[in-house]
Amino acid sequence: MPALDRLEQWFTGIDNPRWARSGRPRIVVVEAARHAPRAVAAYGSGSATVWVRQEGAEEPVPAGSARDVVTFHGSFLADQGQITVPGRPHIDIRPYGVAELADITGPTVLRITDDEDFSAFLRDADRSRAGGPFPAHLTDRRVLLADLAGLGAPAERSGPADRLLIRPDGTVSTSPTGGRLGRVGDDPADLERQWRGHLAGSRRPCPVCLSGVLAERDRVDALAERPWLGDYLRAVEQRRWSPPVPAGGRPG
Template sequence: MSGNRMSVTKRHLMSWGVGRTLPDRAESACEGAATVVLENPGHLAALLGSDLVGPHTVVLGPGVPADAEGQDAGPLVIGYEGSLSEPGGDMSIDGDFFLQSQDYATSAYMSVIGATLIRVTEQADFEAFLADADRARAEGEFAAFVTDPAVQLADVCALGAGPAGDGPRTRLYVGPDGELSTSPGGIRLGSLGDGFASVTAEWDRINAKSAHPCAVALGAVVPEDDRRRALAERPWLGRYLAALVAVRELRARGLSGIRVSGFGGRLVLAQTGRADAEDAGGSELPLLLWTDEAAYVHSPAAGRTFQIDRAAGELVETLLVCGSLDTAAAHAERDRLSRVQACFADVGVMLSAPETVGAGK
């Protein structure tokens, strides 16, 4: 397989596992799902003959014949060996790329030796995920395995990140008997042979009834009442998931001793424990992180991280906690706050909640 084709496949595979749309995919201009994973190679012909796929879809199937790959037009079909759904399973493509799938509860006791997708596969996994999130929120300690740069957490849409970016247009899973969902642990959305509009409508219908979508991706492995209750009790889970991404990025740069503002403490002690902190939730708001040497601003929306000195970090944190320049000016010099806010605004990163940008509080 060419390097370019492998790169495209990896990007689609990670999008499918995590449940986040590819950043350069224009949903309205694309037909079918962006990525489809088959369990049964015998379903390939039926899939390719349906409107579940379009010309830009990447289809991954086990044991797909070599002559199914390399086509010049239509869906890109890639064969793989192994499993993308079994906990503890490995999959490989051309013997060049390997991805391991692990269940969450046992991952803390396993060594990460390469690209790994960690899944919630049952109630025990979900409870372990919540316990790690609670500890990070209260103590600032993030589980080492889930912040490893080689790890991705699957189905984040159902764990508090929300449904934006997920759904049948982003990914589909075709189970052994042709059942359709967005993930191996997801509620059935239909069967192979159903039209794409029907599958999408079912995804919309299920989520319309949920106070905390996505109610699909883990619906077959975690009771919805339990998931909904846990997310309602932790409105900050989306921010926690964004923090995991930010910490992974800094660990990939070789950094250690990373702290995240709002998780077990603050860079500015005076901001610690504020019940009215504007950055207590909101998965798209920037995050402030720091080490002994420097501070970092991570923008989940832009997918970028900026290094700054710790003094500037204190100003950033004050703006994030206060939510507006007017309120922050009661805690730090207004001119300095304004310069920092303007500097980040110039690169598209807003340091206050969208509804309060440019307005006093």
């Protein structure tokens, strides 16, 4: 899934062993090109990759110290839409609640955008826990569920040291559905302190990445009622990467 490989950690906020060979660079998504120079200067050093929204062909790629700057069309902020990068397959973004009804035709990111999406995710997990099948829209290799760090998975890669989003108004978060941590150009150490302060005040990680669309108490209560969600998400990941079962046979 080359179109999603480089962005997997940014979308999910979790550590994946398959990413280790690439060194786990910080990924910064900039949704307005006018903020790119400040974002590159503040957060683009070392092995960081900066993704900059290009709204027109005349938009220049910003110069700076970033090892890698990628321009894209579309928006990471959209609840439903596409992200396109020249020479790569487009990435579909969809709300979790419509995943069961929509055809998967290529790299796809499912996102929790409101209470209904969260409820649909919990229903799928409860059904699987009770002995039902894993949802087909989660076990497809072309699909990623965004912000796993806020849904019961480990959150050690979900902070601003690993992923950042710069919104068009200049505010900074770790996710399109996350709460504000500061403004573009703020010292990375300050953003990290803000993020860790939110972590310290919550009973379940990660309290930032979904705080723009879910009430924290509802999220925490749902996760506390399902302490097995981490195991469920690991099982889904294992199923995603298991060899396909031939018709009438065993896995290869």
